Amino acid sequence: MANSPYRTCPKCKKDNINRDYCAYCGAVINPYLKRKLERKEREVIEEKLAKAKGNRITDLFEKARVHRNPFIRFPVQFLYSIWVIVLAIGSFLAFLVGYIAA
Structure with missing residues (x-):
């Protein structure tokens, strides 16, 4: 037991021998475990923020694609279709370049 680390609790100021809690x-008294738990909490918060916060232009297009007014809905669907075709062509060209380079 001579090599066991003594850790003082930051909340109650009592000594503990070789414990994480x-x-x-x-309370958590192991600094490594404490950082690990804080990192996990931070990752969860960042994931929630990333899901909640979307791209404003994408949100606008998604709302306009299902709009009640056909004068808004049809041009937006037309532009969205063109954008999907351009992305498909670009993806295909990237695939070809990657295939040829490999």
Whole structure:
């Protein structure tokens, strides 16, 4: 037991021997574990923000594609279709360049 690390709890200020959590109050006292838990929490928050926050132009197109007014809906669907075709051609060309280069 001479090599066991003593860790002082930051909340209750009591010493614990070789533990990750305080035996008295249950707080995390292992600095490595604490950073790991904080990192996981930060990743979860960033994922939620990324899902909630979308691209404004994409959101506008998605709303306009199902608009009630046909004078808005048809031109937007036409432009969206052209954009999909351009992306498909670009993807195909990128595939060809990658295939030829490999």
